[in-house]
Amino acid sequence: LNRRLAEFGTTIFAEMSALAVRTGSINLGQGFPDTDGPEEVREAAVRALRDGRGNQYPPGPGVPELRQAVATHQQRRYGLSYDPDTEVLVTAGATEAIAAALLALLEPGDEVVALEPYYDSYAACIAMAGGTRVPVTLRPHEGTDGDGGAVHRRFRLDLDELRDAVTGRTRVLLINTPHNPTGTVLTREELSAIAELAVERDLLVVTDEVYEHLVFDDAEHIPLATFPGMRERTVTIGSAGKTFSFTGWKVGWVTAPAELVGAVRSAKQFLTYVSSGPFQYAVAEALALPDAYFESFRQDLQAKRDLLSEGLAEAGFAVYRPAGTYFVTTDIRPLGESDGFAFCRALPERAGVVAIPNAVFYDHRAAGAPFVRFAFCKQREVLEEAVKRLQHLA
Numbered sequence: 001l002n003r004r005l006a007e008f009g010t011t012i013f014a015e016m017s018a019l020a021v022r023t024g025s026i027n028l029g030q031g032f033p034d035t036d037g038p039e040e041v042r043e044a045a046v047r048a049l050r051d052g053r054g055n056q057y058p059p060g061p062g063v064p065e066l067r068q069a070v071a072t073h074q075q076r077r078y079g080l081s082y083d084p085d086t087e088v089l090v091t092a093g094a095t096e097a098i099a100a101a102l103l104a105l106l107e108p109g110d111e112v113v114a115l116e117p118y119y120d121s122y123a124a125c126i127a128m129a130g131g132t133r134v135p136v137t138l139r140p141h142e143g144t145d146g147d148g149g150a151v152h153r154r155f156r157l158d159l160d161e162l163r164d165a166v167t168g169r170t171r172v173l174l175i176n177t178p179h180n181p182t183g184t185v186l187t188r189e190e191l192s193a194i195a196e197l198a199v200e201r202d203l204l205v206v207t208d209e210v211y212e213h214l215v216f217d218d219a220e221h222i223p224l225a226t227f228p229g230m231r232e233r234t235v236t237i238g239s240a241g242k243t244f245s246f247t248g249w250k251v252g253w254v255t256a257p258a259e260l261v262g263a264v265r266s267a268k269q270f271l272t273y274v275s276s277g278p279f280q281y282a283v284a285e286a287l288a289l290p291d292a293y294f295e296s297f298r299q300d301l302q303a304k305r306d307l308l309s310e311g312l313a314e315a316g317f318a319v320y321r322p323a324g325t326y327f328v329t330t331d332i333r334p335l336g337e338s339d340g341f342a343f344c345r346a347l348p349e350r351a352g353v354v355a356i357p358n359a360v361f362y363d364h365r366a367a368g369a370p371f372v373r374f375a376f377c378k379q380r381e382v383l384e385e386a387v388k389r390l391q392h393l394a
C-alpha cells in the first residue's frame, strides 16, 4: 500500500459491520436501512432487466431518462435549472461522485477545506488526488429553552474558523449538509456566509447533499447552488441510496455547469466508466414519485429519530438530536466514559449493540474522542430492542 493511502487502513464501516455479525449484535453502526425502498421502484428495476434496458453499458453520462429526472428534481424542488445533456452526470453512488470530483478538480498540493467530522471517504479521496485537507471543526454547543427548560445540543460551524482556514492554496470547499455524522443541517445564514466566502475567494465548492430529503421538524435543506454567485462554481452531489433506501444499487449523480460536469466526467470515465444500468431506469422513476413518498419517508424517520434519541438520553448519553440525516451523535462522558473507540469496541459485549466512534471522522482526534454515532434507519422493533439493551451501561 502506498504512502498516500497507508494512513487510512480499513473503513470503520466494514470493521464495525463485521463486528456486529461476529457478535450477533444489533448494527446501528454503518448507515443502511434494514427495509428496502418502495416496491414499485423495485418493480421498475425488474422491468428494466427483463426488457433489456441497461443490461449492456449505459451511456457514459448516464441514461437520458435518469439525467432528465435529476434535472426535473432540481428544478421542481429548488428552482435550479440544469441541462440534462451537459450539466448532469450519473455516478456509481455519491462515493464515486466525490472521488471523481476531487480527482478532476485538484492539482497536487491544492488545499481542500472540509467540515470536520467528515465522511471518511473525503480524506482518502483528497489524498488520492494529491491534495491536502484542511479541516474546520464543527463545535458542540449546548443551550436551554428559556427558564432552564429542555437542553438542546447541536454542532455549529464557526464562520471565523472557516474564513481563517482559506489560504492562497485553497482550491475547493467540501461541504456536507445535512451533515454525517452530526445530523447538523446548515442554516440559511451559515450557507450564505459559505457562499460569500467562496465567491470572494473564487473557490470551487463540492457539496455533498445526499441527505437532502432527510430533514426534520422545521429544518430546511437549502442547496448551496441556490445562493448568489454559486451555481457557476458548485458541484452538487446526490444519491438514490439515501432518498430511496437502495444503498446497494449505487446510483448517485452530480449537477454542475457543463465545464465542471465535463471535468468530473473525465475522471469518472476511468474509474468505473459506467455502472448500475437497469437501476438507473428505476431511479428515474423513483425521482418522479409523488411528494407524499418523500413526506412519509421523512416522517417515519423523524419518529425513529425521536425513539432512539429519547432512549439514548434515558440510558444516560448526552444526545445531539439531529435536524437531518439518519444518524444521532451522542457524548458518552455522562456515562463516565471518554474514549469512543474503546466504548464502541466494548459495546457488543456490554450491550449487544454496535455504534461508530466519531473520532474516525476527525483529524483532531481528541476533539472527536467522546462522541459516538448511532443509526436509526432501522425498524421500530429493532430500535426498541437496542434502546432496551442500552439502559444499563452506567
Ligand code: PMP
Pocket: 031, 092, 093, 094, 095, 096, 119, 176, 180, 208, 210, 238, 239, 240, 241, 242, 247, 250, 251, 252
Ligand atoms: N456522503 C455521505 C455524507 C454519506 O453518508 C454517504 C453514505 N454513507 C455517501 C456520501 C456515499 O453515498 P453512496 O452510497 O451513494 O455512495
Ligand code: GLN
Pocket: 011, 013, 014, 029, 030, 031, 032, 180
Ligand atoms: N454512509 C454510510 C455511513 O456513514 C456508510 C457507507 C459505507 O459503508 N461506506 O454509515
